[in-house]
Amino acid sequence: MKLKEEKHKSNITGFRSLAPGSSTSQTGFLGSVPLPFPMSHGTTTLAFMFQGGVLAAADTRSSCSGLVACPAARKVLPIHSHLVGTTSGTSADCALWKRILARELRLYQLRHGRRLSTSGAAKLLSHMLHPFKGTELCVAATLCGASFTGPSLVYVCSDGTRLKGTLFSVGSGSPYAYSILDQGVHWGLSVDQATSLAREAVYRATHRDAYSGNCVDIYQVNSKGWTRRTREDLKEEYYREKERRAHERRERQDMTLSE
Template identity: 30%
Template sequence: MEALPGTTVGIKVDGGVVLAAEKRVAYQLYLMSKSGKKVYLILDKMGLASAGLMADMQTLARIIEAEMRLYELDSGISPKVQTVAKTLSYILYERRLFPYYAEILVGGIDEEGSHLYTLDPIGAIIEDNYSALGSGTQLAISIIEAEYKPDMKVEDAKTLAIKALYAAMKRDASSGDGVDVLVISKDKTYEQTYSVGDIEKMFSK
């Protein structure tokens, strides 16, 4: 299967998880938008990021958020990150004959700590410390592998995620136009958007 358009990365550290993706929406040789959102907060301490077809990303984000809200109402407890990832895995596998055109990262914090899961379009699931998906994967992962440390601070993980995406944006035609970041830590959860100019200033020193 060919690499899906765009680039998204996830980094897990002791204090939390960072999910990030660039903002370009491209299909083959066509640039559809420069303001696509590929990172989604699903619950207070959980989110997902994806690469692929924009409509499929948005659909999967809506489906899994609805499923987890129902889970909370029915059980009276907040789902674990693994529960979110496994539920999404079942949804993807059910559509394996006509799969969603998306690769997904699920990350968050629960009572067991921080977690990051990678899912392919038909539901295979892997837990890891960091991951990169999409057409800029090789460029992004090379930066993360060189600098990642499990005990690094969440803010340093955020900077590393942006740096990895910046490397992909400079060389992958399907990646570009800024970065959306979702930071989930024990103390707070927040989303932030960086323009190309912002990123260039960060790494121009």
């Protein structure tokens, strides 16, 4: 009889430990569950501010343990009328928390009659992810928003990081994307120039990073809302690069002949 009572108490204690609001319970419970296979993450996402608002771009390759799971994944996700997010990490986790954040932002607008700011949305997402710190949850999002006060860019990660900045690139291909963005991004860019720069940065990353590739999605966010450009296959950028190099070679040859 005592054994049954003790077993019953332990079960109740176990269920109580998973109650909402317990910051250590999820870590202790979920962190002990072994995964059936190692999770490998790879992607290239980027976002930066310019005079036209915020531009967000990402490749479309979703990988799993060295295999291409989906060549047409969406990594830039609309969250609200004036807010999109680039996502990196586990695809299922990113999709779930995008829906949760979108629900909370919609409820906030219905209750208060106004939209929550980008910084407020980032703070809300960070607080919701905090109880799962130390588990296998993997979400890294760059929230891109704009209002009448101007554009805003905030990076949020499930490890507790929350940073505000003007330029972010996340994923295994981010070092290659930064090599293009650091020398090309400035406030005075036009929409076409910013789009071309983002496309080239993603292309350079996919050229070197095996976990990134296929197509590129580009979103622009300004005070009027977000707009999505037509998805473009990155092989078109490859052909444009070949034409640029051929044109440069012809120019060098002409200069040599003229001398």
